[in-house]
Amino acid sequence: MASQDISQMDLSQIPLAPNPSGAPPNFIDPPTLIDSAFGTGVALIVVAGVLLALRLGTNVKLAKRVCLDDILCICAFAGTIAYWYLNLLNSEQGLARHMWDIPLSTFTIAVMQRQTAIMFLAAFTQWAAKSAILALYIRIFGSITWLRRTAWTAIVVIGLFFSLNIVAAGAYCVPRKGEAWGGASFARCSSSAWIHVVVGVFAVLADILLLTLPFPVVMNLRISVVKKITLGFVFGTGIILVVLSVVSLWLRVIIFQGKDQTWNATLLEIVTVIEMFGTVAVSCAPAMSACWLKIFTQTRLWSDLRSSSLFSYFKTQSRSSRQSSQEKSDSDPPHWAAVSRSSKSEKESAHDSTRILREVRYEIRETGAIGQSGPTVSAQAV
Numbered sequence: 548m549a550s551q552d553i554s555q556m557d558l559s560q561i562p563l564a565p566n567p568s569g570a571p572p573n574f575i576d577p578p579t580l581i582d583s584a585f586g587t588g589v590a591l592i593v594v595a596g597v598l599l600a601l602r603l604g605t606n607v608k609l610a611k612r613v614c615l616d617d618i619l620c621i622c623a624f625a626g627t628i629a630y631w632y633l634n635l636l637n638s639e640q641g642l643a644r645h646m647w648d649i650p651l652s653t654f655t656i657a658v659m660q661r662q663t664a665i666m667f668l669a670a671f672t673q674w675a676a677k678s679a680i681l682a683l684y685i686r687i688f689g690s691i692t693w694l695r696r697t698a699w700t701a702i703v704v705i706g707l708f709f710s711l712n713i714v715a716a717g718a719y720c721v722p723r724k725g726e727a728w729g730g731a732s733f734a735r736c737s738s739s740a741w742i743h744v745v746v747g748v749f750a751v752l753a754d755i756l757l758l759t760l761p762f763p764v765v766m767n768l769r770i771s772v773v774k775k776i777t778l779g780f781v782f783g784t785g786i787i788l789v790v791l792s793v794v795s796l797w798l799r800v801i802i803f804q805g806k807d808q809t810w811n812a813t814l815l816e817i818v819t820v821i822e823m824f825g826t827v828a829v830s831c832a833p834a835m836s837a838c839w840l841k842i843f844t845q846t847r848l849w850s851d852l853r854s855s856s857l858f859s860y861f862k863t864q865s866r867s868s869r870q871s872s873q874e875k876s877d878s879d880p881p882h883w884a885a886v887s888r889s890s891k892s893e894k895e896s897a898h899d900s901t902r903i904l905r906e907v908r909y910e911i912r913e914t915g916a917i918g919q920s921g922p923t924v925s926a927q928a929v
Contacts (some may be wrong), residue, residue: 558652563809566647577648580813581638587817588631591824598716599624599827602834616682619675627671627823633661633668634816639891643813656728663720663736669819670712673750678824680757680785683830699755708749708892715739740803747796754792758785784829791822 562572599620606617637643643654681698688694720736723726761782765775798815802808 559650561651562647563649563651563653564646566645566809571646574650578645579638580643580810580817581635582641583821584635584638584813584817588635588820590828591820592628592631594826595624595627595827598831598835602831605800605834612827613708614682614686615829616679616686619679619682620827621821623672623679624827625677626668626675627820627827630665630668630823631816631820634813634820637665638813642809645810646807649809654729654733659720659733659736663716666712666716666720670709672823673819674706674709675914676823676830677705677757679830681705681760683833684761687833688761693762693830694764697760698884701760702755704751705749708746708753711742711746714806715742724783732768737808740799744796744799744803744810747799751789751792751796754785754788758783758789782832784832787825788829791818791825793819795822 559574566572589892590882601618601923602713603613608611640655641649642658681702685695685698719739720732722732726732762779765782766776768775768778795815795818798818801811802815
């Protein structure tokens with residue numbers, strides 16, 4: 548009898564949840580996040596696409612090949628576009644609204660199938676994005692045994708944990724034998740939010756690992772402080788991913804608590820798109836350094852800029868500032884003032900972060916310290 552009454556209801560007039568304020572549902576022109584989702588995705592596709600193209604071009608020019616981390620980065624970029632597009636299609640159907648402004652008729656078979664596909668896709672894409680950074684560490688610092696083993700282990704473990712999304716999609720959201728899309732399968736899928744919280748916690752830990760993994764190597768290099776800061780800045784861009792992961796986890800907890808799930812799920816999708824495109828961008832940071840120092844600074848455009856009056860003005864001002872600082876210091880001339888012009892150019896090139904990754908050879912000593920001397924360990928091109 549109850550099922551017969553439900554079948555006779557007009558689902559297009561029944562909201563998914565009551566409005567906490569007591570106001571009636573707004574099915575005509577409700578607040579929506581679809582414009583934010585669309586604009587964020589388009590902007591990041593352009594930015595990440597440009598960075599990825601520069602990365603691939605730089606690596607092909609300098610290393611003469613495309614490596615595993617490049618392939619993983621391409622997979623992450625393509626997967627994020629697909630993830631964003633599927634979510635955008637569901638948002639256009641009305642899922643980017645508050646729960647009380649969404650009629651039950653919104654949850655069509657196509658919407659639920661796309662939502663399930665999104666869960667499968669998100670797992671692979673996030674694994675590919677994070678693994679791209681780990682594979683980059685293996686290529687740059689692969690001669691350092693502990694780092695190489697840690698990175699490979701992390702790639703496997705991260706893949707296993709993100710596979711929980713696939714398990715959730717298969718066990719909770721895919722209809723079982725004899726079931727149709729919707730009804731019992733929809734109720735089961737809605738109850739799997741706890742798995743996403745667990746995955747979110749692990750994602751934060753994984754991003755912290757991505758951020759901190761190269762720093763023990765960088766700090767133990769026998770190089771100048773300026774050079775360490777340069778490398779720290781290149782690899783430290785991963786702090787952005789940690790912040791985004793924390794925000795993502797916070798939204799997952801809110802969704803698990805049942806608070807305006809559709810609205811917060813759309814916010815989570817936007818943050819996830821930013822996080823995945825951001826991971827692609829962060830993995831391109833070392834290649835961008837190489838592109839600037841090894842390619843752009845060798846072009847005619849850079850030569851023209853260096854010879855321009857504006858560049859000369861800033862160079863003169865910088866030289867004047869250094870001279871003023873020198874006069875205020877002690878009367879003893881600094882060590883670098885006595886070296887020749889050729890020595891200065893060699894010293895300036897020592898601050899080239901790409902040279903650290905591409906040209907300088909490191910020797911791993913028995914104590915675990917790394918010295919810039921012997922030909923034992925050779926870093927790869929970024």
